[in-house]
Amino acid sequence: MLLDVQGIDVRYGRNHAVKSVDLTLDEREIVTVLGANGAGKSSLLKAILGSEKSTGTVLFDGIDISGWSAPKRIDAGLVMVPEGRQIFVSLTVHENLQMGAYCRSGDVGAEIDAIYERFPNLAARRDMPASVLSGGEQQMLAISRALLAKPRLMMLDEPSLGLSPILVKQLFVLIEELNRDGLTILLIEQNTHMALQSADRGYVLELGDVVLSGSSKTLQEDSRLGEAYLGTH
Protein backbone atom coordinates (compact mmCIF):
# COMPACT_ATOMS: atom_id res chain seq x y z
CA MET A 1 0.00 0.00 0.00
CA LEU A 2 1.49 3.36 -0.99
CA LEU A 3 -0.78 5.65 1.01
CA ASP A 4 -2.79 4.74 4.08
CA VAL A 5 -4.79 7.54 5.65
CA GLN A 6 -6.40 6.66 8.97
CA GLY A 7 -8.96 8.79 10.73
CA ILE A 8 -7.83 12.13 9.33
CA ASP A 9 -9.58 15.20 10.72
CA VAL A 10 -9.42 18.81 9.53
CA ARG A 11 -11.04 21.68 11.40
CA TYR A 12 -11.20 25.38 10.61
CA GLY A 13 -12.35 26.86 13.88
CA ARG A 14 -15.85 25.50 14.39
CA ASN A 15 -16.10 24.17 10.87
CA HIS A 16 -15.34 20.45 10.82
CA ALA A 17 -14.23 20.12 7.18
CA VAL A 18 -12.95 16.52 7.16
CA LYS A 19 -14.37 14.03 9.66
CA SER A 20 -12.21 11.05 10.46
CA VAL A 21 -11.68 9.94 6.87
CA ASP A 22 -9.97 6.62 6.03
CA LEU A 23 -8.49 6.26 2.58
CA THR A 24 -5.98 3.90 0.99
CA LEU A 25 -4.10 3.88 -2.29
CA ASP A 26 -2.11 1.04 -3.77
CA GLU A 27 0.95 1.64 -5.89
CA ARG A 28 0.03 2.54 -9.49
CA GLU A 29 -3.64 2.96 -8.71
CA ILE A 30 -5.86 5.83 -9.83
CA VAL A 31 -8.28 6.67 -7.07
CA THR A 32 -10.81 9.45 -7.25
CA VAL A 33 -12.49 11.40 -4.49
CA LEU A 34 -15.86 12.72 -5.55
CA GLY A 35 -18.23 15.09 -3.87
CA ALA A 36 -20.04 18.39 -4.16
CA ASN A 37 -18.58 21.79 -3.35
CA GLY A 38 -17.66 22.10 0.30
CA ALA A 39 -17.52 18.33 0.83
CA GLY A 40 -13.97 18.69 2.17
CA LYS A 41 -12.10 17.29 -0.81
CA SER A 42 -9.44 20.00 -1.11
CA SER A 43 -8.90 20.05 2.67
CA LEU A 44 -8.31 16.31 2.57
CA LEU A 45 -5.60 16.66 -0.09
CA LYS A 46 -3.92 19.53 1.75
CA ALA A 47 -3.97 17.51 4.96
CA ILE A 48 -2.30 14.59 3.17
CA LEU A 49 0.34 16.95 1.76
CA GLY A 50 0.86 18.50 5.18
CA SER A 51 0.09 22.07 4.13
CA GLU A 52 -3.08 22.04 6.24
CA LYS A 53 -3.10 21.18 9.94
CA SER A 54 -4.85 17.89 10.66
CA THR A 55 -5.08 15.10 13.19
CA GLY A 56 -4.98 11.40 12.38
CA THR A 57 -2.38 9.13 10.84
CA VAL A 58 -0.88 9.27 7.36
CA LEU A 59 1.29 6.34 6.33
CA PHE A 60 3.28 6.77 3.11
CA ASP A 61 4.98 3.62 1.87
CA GLY A 62 4.59 2.19 5.36
CA ILE A 63 6.23 5.14 7.11
CA ASP A 64 4.25 7.32 9.50
CA ILE A 65 4.60 10.84 8.03
CA SER A 66 1.87 12.45 10.17
CA GLY A 67 4.32 14.72 11.96
CA TRP A 68 6.26 15.70 8.85
CA SER A 69 6.33 19.19 7.33
CA ALA A 70 5.10 19.74 3.78
CA PRO A 71 8.63 20.11 2.31
CA LYS A 72 9.64 16.79 3.86
CA ARG A 73 6.54 15.05 2.48
CA ILE A 74 7.17 16.56 -0.96
CA ASP A 75 10.73 15.29 -0.77
CA ALA A 76 9.38 11.82 0.08
CA GLY A 77 7.31 11.78 -3.14
CA LEU A 78 3.99 13.50 -2.54
CA VAL A 79 2.88 16.35 -4.76
CA MET A 80 -0.29 18.32 -5.37
CA VAL A 81 -1.62 20.08 -8.46
CA PRO A 82 -3.76 22.85 -6.99
CA GLU A 83 -7.29 23.66 -8.04
CA GLY A 84 -7.88 26.15 -10.83
CA ARG A 85 -4.38 25.53 -12.22
CA GLN A 86 -2.84 28.33 -10.12
CA ILE A 87 0.48 28.67 -11.87
CA PHE A 88 2.79 31.52 -10.94
CA VAL A 89 1.68 34.07 -13.54
CA SER A 90 4.56 36.54 -13.36
CA LEU A 91 7.19 33.81 -13.37
CA THR A 92 8.32 32.46 -16.73
CA VAL A 93 7.29 28.99 -17.86
CA HIS A 94 10.81 27.84 -17.10
CA GLU A 95 10.77 29.31 -13.60
CA ASN A 96 7.41 27.69 -12.92
CA LEU A 97 9.00 24.35 -13.74
CA GLN A 98 11.95 25.16 -11.47
CA MET A 99 9.51 25.87 -8.64
CA GLY A 100 8.24 22.31 -9.01
CA ALA A 101 11.72 21.08 -8.12
CA TYR A 102 12.00 23.53 -5.21
CA CYS A 103 12.46 20.78 -2.61
CA ARG A 104 15.01 18.85 -4.63
CA SER A 105 18.74 19.31 -4.75
CA GLY A 106 20.79 18.66 -7.84
CA ASP A 107 20.35 19.43 -11.50
CA VAL A 108 16.89 18.99 -13.02
CA GLY A 109 17.84 20.39 -16.44
CA ALA A 110 17.47 17.03 -18.18
CA GLU A 111 14.01 16.51 -16.69
CA ILE A 112 12.91 19.99 -17.75
CA ASP A 113 14.16 19.23 -21.27
CA ALA A 114 12.10 16.04 -21.23
CA ILE A 115 9.01 18.09 -20.31
CA TYR A 116 9.73 20.49 -23.19
CA GLU A 117 9.95 17.56 -25.54
CA ARG A 118 6.63 16.24 -24.32
CA PHE A 119 4.93 19.65 -24.47
CA PRO A 120 6.43 21.69 -27.34
CA ASN A 121 3.99 24.53 -26.60
CA LEU A 122 5.67 25.04 -23.26
CA ALA A 123 9.12 24.95 -24.87
CA ALA A 124 8.15 27.69 -27.30
CA ARG A 125 7.18 29.96 -24.40
CA ARG A 126 9.85 28.99 -21.91
CA ASP A 127 11.07 32.57 -21.28
CA MET A 128 7.66 34.22 -21.32
CA PRO A 129 5.55 34.91 -18.24
CA ALA A 130 3.17 32.01 -17.66
CA SER A 131 0.24 34.44 -17.90
CA VAL A 132 0.49 34.29 -21.71
CA LEU A 133 -0.44 30.60 -21.76
CA SER A 134 -3.92 29.42 -22.72
CA GLY A 135 -6.06 27.53 -20.20
CA GLY A 136 -5.07 24.13 -21.54
CA GLU A 137 -1.38 25.06 -21.63
CA GLN A 138 -1.61 26.33 -18.08
CA GLN A 139 -2.96 22.98 -16.95
CA MET A 140 -0.10 21.22 -18.80
CA LEU A 141 2.32 23.53 -17.01
CA ALA A 142 0.69 22.89 -13.63
CA ILE A 143 1.01 19.13 -14.11
CA SER A 144 4.55 19.41 -15.52
CA ARG A 145 5.54 21.56 -12.56
CA ALA A 146 4.24 18.86 -10.22
CA LEU A 147 6.13 16.18 -12.19
CA LEU A 148 9.38 18.03 -11.50
CA ALA A 149 8.96 17.27 -7.82
CA LYS A 150 9.64 13.66 -8.93
CA PRO A 151 6.53 12.38 -7.16
CA ARG A 152 5.40 8.85 -6.50
CA LEU A 153 1.91 10.05 -5.69
CA MET A 154 0.32 12.94 -7.57
CA MET A 155 -2.79 14.52 -6.11
CA LEU A 156 -4.85 16.55 -8.55
CA ASP A 157 -7.47 18.98 -7.28
CA GLU A 158 -10.24 19.30 -9.89
CA PRO A 159 -7.92 19.47 -12.89
CA SER A 160 -10.79 19.61 -15.39
CA LEU A 161 -12.21 22.80 -13.89
CA GLY A 162 -12.79 25.42 -16.57
CA LEU A 163 -11.40 23.37 -19.46
CA SER A 164 -13.28 22.71 -22.69
CA PRO A 165 -14.56 19.13 -23.25
CA ILE A 166 -11.76 18.39 -25.75
CA LEU A 167 -9.11 19.59 -23.32
CA VAL A 168 -10.69 17.56 -20.53
CA LYS A 169 -10.38 14.45 -22.69
CA GLN A 170 -6.72 15.22 -23.42
CA LEU A 171 -6.16 15.80 -19.74
CA PHE A 172 -7.51 12.41 -18.76
CA VAL A 173 -5.45 10.75 -21.50
CA LEU A 174 -2.39 12.41 -19.99
CA ILE A 175 -3.32 11.30 -16.47
CA GLU A 176 -3.70 7.71 -17.65
CA GLU A 177 -0.36 7.96 -19.47
CA LEU A 178 1.39 9.17 -16.34
CA ASN A 179 -0.25 6.35 -14.43
CA ARG A 180 1.02 3.79 -16.93
CA ASP A 181 4.50 5.25 -16.50
CA GLY A 182 4.30 4.31 -12.83
CA LEU A 183 2.69 7.28 -11.09
CA THR A 184 0.02 6.69 -8.45
CA ILE A 185 -2.82 9.18 -8.74
CA LEU A 186 -5.32 10.62 -6.32
CA LEU A 187 -7.84 12.63 -8.27
CA ILE A 188 -10.44 15.02 -6.95
CA GLU A 189 -13.22 15.70 -9.41
CA GLN A 190 -16.66 17.13 -9.86
CA ASN A 191 -16.69 15.62 -13.33
CA THR A 192 -17.88 12.26 -11.95
CA HIS A 193 -18.30 10.60 -15.31
CA MET A 194 -14.78 11.25 -16.58
CA ALA A 195 -13.17 10.55 -13.23
CA LEU A 196 -14.85 7.15 -12.79
CA GLN A 197 -13.88 6.16 -16.34
CA SER A 198 -10.19 6.61 -15.55
CA ALA A 199 -10.13 5.61 -11.92
CA ASP A 200 -9.84 2.14 -10.46
CA ARG A 201 -11.68 3.02 -7.28
CA GLY A 202 -13.45 5.98 -5.78
CA TYR A 203 -14.61 7.57 -2.56
CA VAL A 204 -17.59 9.87 -2.22
CA LEU A 205 -17.34 12.62 0.36
CA GLU A 206 -20.30 14.48 1.78
CA LEU A 207 -19.81 17.25 4.35
CA GLY A 208 -16.49 15.75 5.42
CA ASP A 209 -17.70 12.14 5.69
CA VAL A 210 -17.02 9.21 3.37
CA VAL A 211 -20.55 8.16 2.48
CA LEU A 212 -19.67 5.73 -0.28
CA SER A 213 -16.63 3.90 -1.58
CA GLY A 214 -15.80 1.06 -3.93
CA SER A 215 -14.67 0.20 -7.41
CA SER A 216 -15.48 2.66 -10.18
CA LYS A 217 -17.91 0.18 -11.71
CA THR A 218 -20.00 -0.23 -8.57
CA LEU A 219 -19.97 3.52 -7.93
CA GLN A 220 -21.16 4.26 -11.45
CA GLU A 221 -24.13 2.00 -10.90
CA ASP A 222 -24.91 3.24 -7.41
CA SER A 223 -27.85 5.64 -7.29
CA ARG A 224 -26.57 7.07 -4.02
CA LEU A 225 -23.73 8.80 -5.95
CA GLY A 226 -26.16 11.28 -7.43
CA GLU A 227 -27.78 11.78 -4.06
CA ALA A 228 -24.46 12.68 -2.50
CA TYR A 229 -24.12 15.51 -5.02
CA LEU A 230 -27.65 16.70 -4.75
CA GLY A 231 -27.79 16.23 -0.99
CA THR A 232 -31.17 14.49 -1.17
CA HIS A 233 -30.65 12.09 1.68
Add this chain to the structure above:
Amino acid sequence: MSGYLESQLIILCLATIYAYGIFLPAASGQLNLGAAGFITLGAYASAWFNASTGAELPVWLSVILAMMFTGTIAFVISFPILRTRGVYMVLATFAFAEVVAGIVINVEELGAAAGMPVDAHLDVTVIVPMTILVILFSFYFMSTRLGLALRSIHDDENVATLFGVNVRTAKVVAFTVGAMLMSLGGSLYGHHYNYIEAQTFNVLLSIYILLYVLMGGTQTAWGPLIGAAFFTIVPEALREIAESAGLTWLAEGRFMMFGAFIVLLMVFRPEGVMTRTLQDRLGGGLFRRKKQVLDETAANS
Protein backbone atom coordinates in the same frame (compact mmCIF):
# COMPACT_ATOMS: atom_id res chain seq x y z
CA MET B 1 33.75 65.87 -11.64
CA SER B 2 32.09 69.11 -10.63
CA GLY B 3 30.87 69.48 -7.07
CA TYR B 4 27.29 69.69 -8.25
CA LEU B 5 27.43 66.48 -10.27
CA GLU B 6 29.20 64.71 -7.47
CA SER B 7 26.55 65.72 -4.95
CA GLN B 8 23.85 64.51 -7.33
CA LEU B 9 25.69 61.23 -7.80
CA ILE B 10 25.81 60.72 -4.02
CA ILE B 11 22.08 61.37 -3.74
CA LEU B 12 21.44 58.88 -6.53
CA CYS B 13 23.67 56.25 -4.89
CA LEU B 14 22.00 56.56 -1.50
CA ALA B 15 18.53 56.47 -3.08
CA THR B 16 19.52 53.31 -4.96
CA ILE B 17 20.78 51.56 -1.83
CA TYR B 18 17.61 52.49 0.09
CA ALA B 19 15.48 51.31 -2.82
CA TYR B 20 17.07 47.85 -2.88
CA GLY B 21 16.42 47.58 0.85
CA ILE B 22 12.72 48.08 0.19
CA PHE B 23 12.79 46.02 -3.01
CA LEU B 24 13.82 42.72 -1.40
CA PRO B 25 10.66 42.44 0.72
CA ALA B 26 8.56 44.05 -2.04
CA ALA B 27 9.61 41.27 -4.43
CA SER B 28 7.50 38.92 -2.30
CA GLY B 29 4.66 41.44 -2.11
CA GLN B 30 5.41 43.03 1.24
CA LEU B 31 5.01 46.81 1.36
CA ASN B 32 7.49 48.33 3.78
CA LEU B 33 6.89 52.01 4.61
CA GLY B 34 9.45 51.96 7.40
CA ALA B 35 12.56 52.82 5.35
CA ALA B 36 13.23 55.97 7.41
CA GLY B 37 13.31 53.88 10.59
CA PHE B 38 15.96 51.47 9.33
CA ILE B 39 17.98 54.29 7.78
CA THR B 40 17.88 56.16 11.10
CA LEU B 41 19.03 53.07 12.96
CA GLY B 42 21.92 52.59 10.52
CA ALA B 43 22.98 56.23 10.56
CA TYR B 44 22.88 56.64 14.33
CA ALA B 45 24.30 53.22 15.21
CA SER B 46 27.26 53.65 12.89
CA ALA B 47 27.86 57.21 14.12
CA TRP B 48 27.77 56.06 17.74
CA PHE B 49 30.10 53.09 17.19
CA ASN B 50 32.54 55.37 15.35
CA ALA B 51 32.37 58.58 17.37
CA SER B 52 34.63 59.63 20.21
CA THR B 53 31.52 59.93 22.39
CA GLY B 54 30.69 56.28 21.65
CA ALA B 55 32.78 53.18 21.08
CA GLU B 56 35.49 54.81 18.86
CA LEU B 57 35.75 51.99 16.35
CA PRO B 58 37.14 52.20 12.80
CA VAL B 59 34.52 53.38 10.34
CA TRP B 60 34.25 50.14 8.33
CA LEU B 61 33.64 48.17 11.53
CA SER B 62 31.08 50.74 12.70
CA VAL B 63 29.15 50.39 9.45
CA ILE B 64 29.15 46.58 9.69
CA LEU B 65 28.14 46.59 13.35
CA ALA B 66 25.34 49.04 12.55
CA MET B 67 24.10 46.65 9.87
CA MET B 68 24.11 43.79 12.34
CA PHE B 69 22.35 45.92 14.95
CA THR B 70 19.65 47.02 12.49
CA GLY B 71 19.36 43.47 11.14
CA THR B 72 18.75 42.13 14.63
CA ILE B 73 16.01 44.66 15.30
CA ALA B 74 14.44 44.01 11.89
CA PHE B 75 14.51 40.27 12.55
CA VAL B 76 12.75 40.67 15.90
CA ILE B 77 10.05 43.05 14.67
CA SER B 78 9.54 41.08 11.45
CA PHE B 79 7.54 38.43 13.30
CA PRO B 80 4.70 40.70 14.47
CA ILE B 81 4.93 42.89 11.35
CA LEU B 82 4.78 40.00 8.88
CA ARG B 83 1.55 38.82 10.47
CA THR B 84 -0.04 41.85 8.87
CA ARG B 85 -0.81 42.17 5.18
CA GLY B 86 -1.22 44.82 2.51
CA VAL B 87 -2.20 48.21 3.85
CA TYR B 88 -1.89 46.99 7.45
CA MET B 89 1.73 46.13 6.88
CA VAL B 90 2.24 49.62 5.44
CA LEU B 91 0.80 51.07 8.66
CA ALA B 92 2.79 48.75 10.92
CA THR B 93 6.11 49.57 9.28
CA PHE B 94 5.24 53.28 9.23
CA ALA B 95 4.51 53.08 12.96
CA PHE B 96 7.88 51.40 13.53
CA ALA B 97 9.69 54.27 11.80
CA GLU B 98 7.78 56.80 13.92
CA VAL B 99 8.78 54.94 17.10
CA VAL B 100 12.45 55.01 16.06
CA ALA B 101 12.26 58.75 15.34
CA GLY B 102 10.48 59.32 18.65
CA ILE B 103 13.19 57.50 20.57
CA VAL B 104 16.09 59.26 18.83
CA ILE B 105 14.55 62.70 19.38
CA ASN B 106 14.27 62.01 23.11
CA VAL B 107 17.72 60.55 23.78
CA GLU B 108 20.23 63.23 24.83
CA GLU B 109 23.25 61.02 24.08
CA LEU B 110 22.18 60.93 20.42
CA GLY B 111 21.84 64.70 20.27
CA ALA B 112 18.07 64.60 20.60
CA ALA B 113 16.33 67.09 18.29
CA ALA B 114 19.55 69.04 17.70
CA GLY B 115 21.08 66.18 15.71
CA MET B 116 24.43 64.50 16.01
CA PRO B 117 27.79 65.17 14.38
CA VAL B 118 29.45 62.15 12.75
CA ASP B 119 33.23 61.69 12.95
CA ALA B 120 34.66 59.71 10.03
CA HIS B 121 34.07 60.98 6.50
CA LEU B 122 33.35 58.75 3.51
CA ASP B 123 33.37 60.27 0.05
CA VAL B 124 32.23 59.34 -3.41
CA THR B 125 35.10 56.89 -3.90
CA VAL B 126 33.59 54.69 -1.20
CA ILE B 127 29.90 55.32 -1.79
CA VAL B 128 29.87 54.53 -5.52
CA PRO B 129 31.62 51.14 -5.18
CA MET B 130 29.35 50.27 -2.22
CA THR B 131 26.30 51.10 -4.34
CA ILE B 132 27.53 48.89 -7.16
CA LEU B 133 28.14 46.14 -4.62
CA VAL B 134 24.56 46.47 -3.32
CA ILE B 135 23.18 46.30 -6.88
CA LEU B 136 25.25 43.22 -7.72
CA PHE B 137 24.28 41.58 -4.43
CA SER B 138 20.58 42.22 -5.08
CA PHE B 139 20.79 40.75 -8.58
CA TYR B 140 22.54 37.72 -7.15
CA PHE B 141 20.04 37.42 -4.29
CA MET B 142 17.09 37.43 -6.71
CA SER B 143 18.76 34.82 -8.91
CA THR B 144 19.03 32.32 -6.06
CA ARG B 145 16.49 29.71 -5.06
CA LEU B 146 15.31 32.08 -2.32
CA GLY B 147 14.82 34.88 -4.87
CA LEU B 148 12.66 32.59 -6.99
CA ALA B 149 10.71 31.59 -3.87
CA LEU B 150 10.09 35.26 -3.02
CA ARG B 151 8.72 35.94 -6.49
CA SER B 152 6.51 32.87 -6.32
CA ILE B 153 5.16 34.12 -2.96
CA HIS B 154 4.37 37.43 -4.68
CA ASP B 155 2.26 35.54 -7.21
CA ASP B 156 0.53 33.07 -4.90
CA GLU B 157 1.56 32.37 -1.35
CA ASN B 158 -0.65 29.30 -0.93
CA VAL B 159 0.61 27.57 -4.04
CA ALA B 160 4.20 28.37 -3.09
CA THR B 161 3.54 26.45 0.15
CA LEU B 162 2.36 23.44 -1.85
CA PHE B 163 5.80 23.19 -3.43
CA GLY B 164 7.60 23.31 -0.13
CA VAL B 165 8.41 27.01 0.16
CA ASN B 166 8.63 28.09 3.78
CA VAL B 167 6.79 31.37 3.31
CA ARG B 168 7.46 32.74 6.79
CA THR B 169 11.22 32.11 6.62
CA ALA B 170 11.54 33.57 3.12
CA LYS B 171 9.69 36.74 4.14
CA VAL B 172 11.70 37.18 7.34
CA VAL B 173 14.98 36.83 5.45
CA ALA B 174 13.94 39.32 2.76
CA PHE B 175 12.71 41.83 5.36
CA THR B 176 15.85 41.52 7.49
CA VAL B 177 18.37 41.64 4.64
CA GLY B 178 16.48 44.61 3.18
CA ALA B 179 16.70 46.41 6.53
CA MET B 180 20.45 45.76 6.61
CA LEU B 181 20.87 47.34 3.17
CA MET B 182 18.94 50.42 4.34
CA SER B 183 21.15 50.51 7.42
CA LEU B 184 24.19 50.56 5.13
CA GLY B 185 22.62 53.42 3.19
CA GLY B 186 21.93 55.32 6.42
CA SER B 187 25.50 54.82 7.64
CA LEU B 188 26.93 56.07 4.35
CA TYR B 189 24.62 59.09 4.53
CA GLY B 190 25.87 59.92 8.04
CA HIS B 191 29.52 59.46 7.20
CA HIS B 192 29.25 61.50 4.04
CA TYR B 193 27.42 64.55 5.39
CA ASN B 194 29.00 64.14 8.86
CA TYR B 195 25.85 65.33 10.52
CA ILE B 196 22.56 63.52 11.12
CA GLU B 197 19.25 64.50 12.61
CA ALA B 198 16.13 62.39 12.99
CA GLN B 199 13.96 64.89 11.07
CA THR B 200 15.86 64.21 7.82
CA PHE B 201 14.67 60.62 7.86
CA ASN B 202 10.95 61.34 7.83
CA VAL B 203 7.91 59.68 6.36
CA LEU B 204 8.33 61.59 3.10
CA LEU B 205 11.62 59.75 2.59
CA SER B 206 9.92 56.40 3.28
CA ILE B 207 7.18 57.23 0.79
CA TYR B 208 9.66 58.27 -1.88
CA ILE B 209 11.68 55.08 -1.50
CA LEU B 210 8.59 52.90 -1.70
CA LEU B 211 7.58 54.87 -4.80
CA TYR B 212 11.00 54.30 -6.43
CA VAL B 213 10.46 50.57 -6.01
CA LEU B 214 6.81 50.37 -7.01
CA MET B 215 7.23 52.69 -10.01
CA GLY B 216 10.43 50.99 -11.09
CA GLY B 217 8.74 47.60 -10.84
CA THR B 218 9.12 44.74 -8.39
CA GLN B 219 9.26 41.92 -10.92
CA THR B 220 12.94 42.25 -11.76
CA ALA B 221 16.01 43.50 -9.91
CA TRP B 222 16.27 46.34 -12.47
CA GLY B 223 13.18 48.00 -11.03
CA PRO B 224 14.64 49.78 -7.97
CA LEU B 225 17.62 51.05 -9.97
CA ILE B 226 15.38 52.46 -12.69
CA GLY B 227 12.95 53.92 -10.13
CA ALA B 228 15.65 55.55 -8.01
CA ALA B 229 17.49 56.91 -11.05
CA PHE B 230 14.32 58.26 -12.58
CA PHE B 231 13.09 59.97 -9.41
CA THR B 232 16.43 61.58 -8.60
CA ILE B 233 17.61 62.52 -12.09
CA VAL B 234 14.45 63.66 -13.89
CA PRO B 235 13.35 66.47 -11.49
CA GLU B 236 16.89 67.83 -11.43
CA ALA B 237 17.33 67.50 -15.17
CA LEU B 238 13.98 69.20 -15.76
CA ARG B 239 15.12 72.11 -13.59
CA GLU B 240 18.42 72.38 -15.44
CA ILE B 241 16.76 72.34 -18.83
CA ALA B 242 14.00 74.72 -17.80
CA GLU B 243 16.40 77.21 -16.25
CA SER B 244 18.80 77.23 -19.15
CA ALA B 245 15.88 77.71 -21.54
CA GLY B 246 14.49 80.47 -19.37
CA LEU B 247 11.22 78.62 -18.72
CA THR B 248 10.58 79.61 -15.11
CA TRP B 249 7.07 78.09 -15.17
CA LEU B 250 8.59 74.70 -15.94
CA ALA B 251 11.32 75.05 -13.33
CA GLU B 252 8.77 75.91 -10.68
CA GLY B 253 6.01 73.60 -11.81
CA ARG B 254 8.14 70.57 -12.48
CA PHE B 255 7.00 68.69 -9.41
CA MET B 256 3.40 69.21 -10.44
CA MET B 257 4.17 67.66 -13.82
CA PHE B 258 6.11 64.97 -12.07
CA GLY B 259 3.15 64.21 -9.81
CA ALA B 260 0.83 64.00 -12.79
CA PHE B 261 3.27 61.66 -14.47
CA ILE B 262 3.31 59.37 -11.41
CA VAL B 263 -0.49 59.20 -11.42
CA LEU B 264 -0.49 58.32 -15.12
CA LEU B 265 2.13 55.66 -14.53
CA MET B 266 0.04 54.15 -11.75
CA VAL B 267 -3.01 54.08 -13.98
CA PHE B 268 -1.40 52.69 -17.11
CA ARG B 269 1.40 50.58 -15.70
CA PRO B 270 0.63 49.53 -12.14
CA GLU B 271 3.26 46.77 -12.24
CA GLY B 272 6.04 49.37 -12.66
CA VAL B 273 8.19 50.49 -15.57
CA MET B 274 10.35 47.36 -15.71
CA THR B 275 8.50 44.07 -16.08
CA ARG B 276 9.59 40.55 -16.97
CA THR B 277 8.09 40.95 -20.41
CA LEU B 278 9.93 44.20 -21.07
CA GLN B 279 13.18 42.71 -19.82
CA ASP B 280 12.64 39.78 -22.14
CA ARG B 281 11.98 42.11 -25.05
CA LEU B 282 15.02 44.27 -24.33
CA GLY B 283 17.19 41.20 -23.92
CA GLY B 284 15.82 39.96 -27.25
CA GLY B 285 19.11 40.46 -29.06
CA LEU B 286 20.77 38.11 -26.67
CA PHE B 287 18.09 35.45 -26.43
CA ARG B 288 16.32 35.69 -29.75
CA ARG B 289 18.40 33.03 -31.44
CA LYS B 290 17.74 30.47 -28.73
CA LYS B 291 14.02 31.20 -28.90
CA GLN B 292 13.89 30.89 -32.66
CA VAL B 293 15.41 27.45 -32.43
CA LEU B 294 12.83 26.49 -29.84
CA ASP B 295 10.01 27.92 -31.91
CA GLU B 296 11.18 25.88 -34.86
CA THR B 297 11.32 22.69 -32.82
CA ALA B 298 7.84 23.46 -31.61
CA ALA B 299 6.61 24.00 -35.14
CA ASN B 300 8.23 20.83 -36.43
CA SER B 301 6.89 18.51 -33.77
